Amino acid sequence: MSAAVVLQDVGKTFASGVQALAPLSSTIKAGSFTSIVGPSGCGKSTLLRVIAGLSAPTTGRVERDAPPHSTSFVFQDATLMPWATVAANVALPLRLAGRPDAEITERVTEALARVGLDGFAGSFPHQLSGGMKMRASIARAMVTGPKLLLMDEPFAALDEFTRAKLNDDLLALWQQNRWTVIFVTHSIREAVFLAERVLVMSPRPGRVIADRAISLAGHRDDALRLSHAFTDQCADISRLLAEAIQPPVNP
Amino acid sequence: MNRIARGILPALFGVALLLLWEVMVRVKGVPVYILPAPSAIAGALWNDGGDLLVALSVTLEVTLAALILAAVTGAGIALALAQWPLAERTFFPYAVFLQVTPIVTVAPFIIIWVDNVFVVLLILAWMAAVFPIISNTLLGLKSADTNLKDLFRLYGASRMQTVARLLVPSALPYFLGGLRISGGLALIGTVVAEMVAGTSGTRSGLASRLLEASYRLELARALACFVLLSAVGFAIYAALDLFSKRLLRHWHESAKQTDI
Numbered sequence: 001m002s003a004a005v006v007l008q009d010v011g012k013t014f015a016s017g018v019q020a021l022a023p024l025s026s027t028i029k030a031g032s033f034t035s036i037v038g039p040s041g042c043g044k045s046t047l048l049r050v051i052a053g054l055s056a057p058t059t060g061r062v063e064r065d066a067p068p069h070s071t072s073f074v075f076q077d078a079t080l081m082p083w084a085t086v087a088a089n090v091a092l093p094l095r096l097a098g099r100p101d102a103e104i105t106e107r108v109t110e111a112l113a114r115v116g117l118d119g120f121a122g123s124f125p126h127q128l129s130g131g132m133k134m135r136a137s138i139a140r141a142m143v144t145g146p147k148l149l150l151m152d153e154p155f156a157a158l159d160e161f162t163r164a165k166l167n168d169d170l171l172a173l174w175q176q177n178r179w180t181v182i183f184v185t186h187s188i189r190e191a192v193f194l195a196e197r198v199l200v201m202s203p204r205p206g207r208v209i210a211d212r213a214i215s216l217a218g219h220r221d222d223a224l225r226l227s228h229a230f231t232d233q234c235a236d237i238s239r240l241l242a243e244a245i246q247p248p249v250n251p
Numbered sequence: 252m253n254r255i256a257r258g259i260l261p262a263l264f265g266v267a268l269l270l271l272w273e274v275m276v277r278v279k280g281v282p283v284y285i286l287p288a289p290s291a292i293a294g295a296l297w298n299d300g301g302d303l304l305v306a307l308s309v310t311l312e313v314t315l316a317a318l319i320l321a322a323v324t325g326a327g328i329a330l331a332l333a334q335w336p337l338a339e340r341t342f343f344p345y346a347v348f349l350q351v352t353p354i355v356t357v358a359p360f361i362i363i364w365v366d367n368v369f370v371v372l373l374i375l376a377w378m379a380a381v382f383p384i385i386s387n388t389l390l391g392l393k394s395a396d397t398n399l400k401d402l403f404r405l406y407g408a409s410r411m412q413t414v415a416r417l418l419v420p421s422a423l424p425y426f427l428g429g430l431r432i433s434g435g436l437a438l439i440g441t442v443v444a445e446m447v448a449g450t451s452g453t454r455s456g457l458a459s460r461l462l463e464a465s466y467r468l469e470l471a472r473a474l475a476c477f478v479l480l481s482a483v484g485f486a487i488y489a490a491l492d493l494f495s496k497r498l499l500r501h502w503h504e505s506a507k508q509t510d511i
Contacts, residue, residue, distance in 0.1 A: 054401050069407045079398040083420045093406045095416075124502050144406075244432045 004180035009060035022205040035191035043206030072141035078133035087121035131162035295471040310456035317376030325384025350382035351374040375404035379440025391425025427495040
């Protein structure tokens with residue numbers, strides 16, 4: 001499989017002198033689902049912005065195997081335009097690209113149906129619940145048929161039940177579309193449930209301290225969330241994170 | 252409290268106040284050139300109504316022209332300042348200067364430099380009204396959501412697209428807030444300008460009439476002018492408030508229907 005993103009000694013120091021990312025290297029395979037976990041303030045979001053091209057690394061290189069504008073980003077906040085209807089929000093990337101109206105209508109309708117928002121095209125964001133706003137945000141991200149989907153703690157502000165439901169739906173959508181997904185979260189359970197691979201980051205300046213392949217047999221569903229294999233993987237990553245925050249003292 | 256009670260209470264208070272005024276003036280026998288009773292003011296409104304309405308239309312014409320000019324130039328200036336930070340640094344202090352200078356002190360110069368009275372009044376009223384629109388709109392343009400800005404960048408939006416689809420809608424509620432303040436200021440600016448410019452003759456506005464009447468100690472007529480000017484100020488505010496709520500009703504917190 002080819003690489004979707006190659007990070008080579010990528011480091012980021014802000015103008016204020018704060019070093020957010022220690023030089024780190026990693027390769028993300030095309031079509032894979034990778035989660036990044038780490039303590040808060042470790043530079044996860046900075047890394048995602050660097051991968052998106054929204055922020056330039058101070059050292060190293062980022063190679064993306066994706067044509068321009070085929071990267072989508074989902075923020076923790078749904079980040080919808082409050083003055084526009086759900087349909088107009090979802091249509092935004094296509095409008096900016098100057099696509100014809102007929103194509104926009106068709107693709108927006110399809111994207112809304114796939115996230116379960118058919119019937120809400122004409123609603124305004126303030127009329128939707130938090131979970132529905134996030135669904136609209138995901139519809140906007142997938143309406144372009146992206147190659148690379150970057151998600152920055154998208155479900156962190158949602159309640160547990162909505163979050164589990166959106167995890168299931170996101171997984172189903174990924175299985176249909178096979179975008180390359182990089183998913184930042186501070187929930188270990190969410191990371192393990194969704195991803196094929198979990199990168200664990202250290203406290204600031206962030207670097208990758210562990211790279212775990214997640215091998216879970218069978219369908220990822222509610223039963224899996226209770227299985228031993230799942231909880232073992234979570235415990236393993238939880239231990240790694242705890243060590244990163246407070247390194248074990250040598251006797 | 253229901254809707255009817257909310258409307259009736261202020262009205263009752265107003266009526267009570269007017270009654271008290273009427274009774275005090277009659278009981279104490281206050282001469283009409285010191286303080287006319289409300290009935291005398293109403294009489295002046297009735298008798299001179301046609302004449303005063305013509306003067307009112309003159310004042311209103313200047314006020315609305317100044318307000319529209321301030322809205323267009325204010326929004327345009329804010330947009331330019333937001334696009335070029337260097338321009339903001341260079342010119343914004345002068346906008347502040349425009350705001351803090353009492354227009355009464357500028358009026359004599361404008362009167363000397365400009366022949367046309369309408370233009371003199373327009374300039375002075377514009378000066379009074381434009382600043383809240385510039386500063387509010389500028390604030391709004393800078394308050395656009397940073398994540399949305401990132402999203403526009405990610406999807407390769409042009410500068411024009413970003414302005415039209417993101418910055419202008421983000422700034423709209425702020426612009427409208429500025430417009431509501433400026434509506435009142437445009438009227439104040441016009442009134443002050445009329446008083447200073449001392450316009451006279453048939454094309455004079457309501458403020459000149461007020462001054463004229465007070466010089467002649469026709470206080471009932473002067474107060475009738477005052478009542479009309481207040482009513483106009485109130486109407487301008489109400490109209491702008493309604494306009495703002497209609498534009499924002501679908502999405503902005505300030506215009507949402509509340510269930511009380």
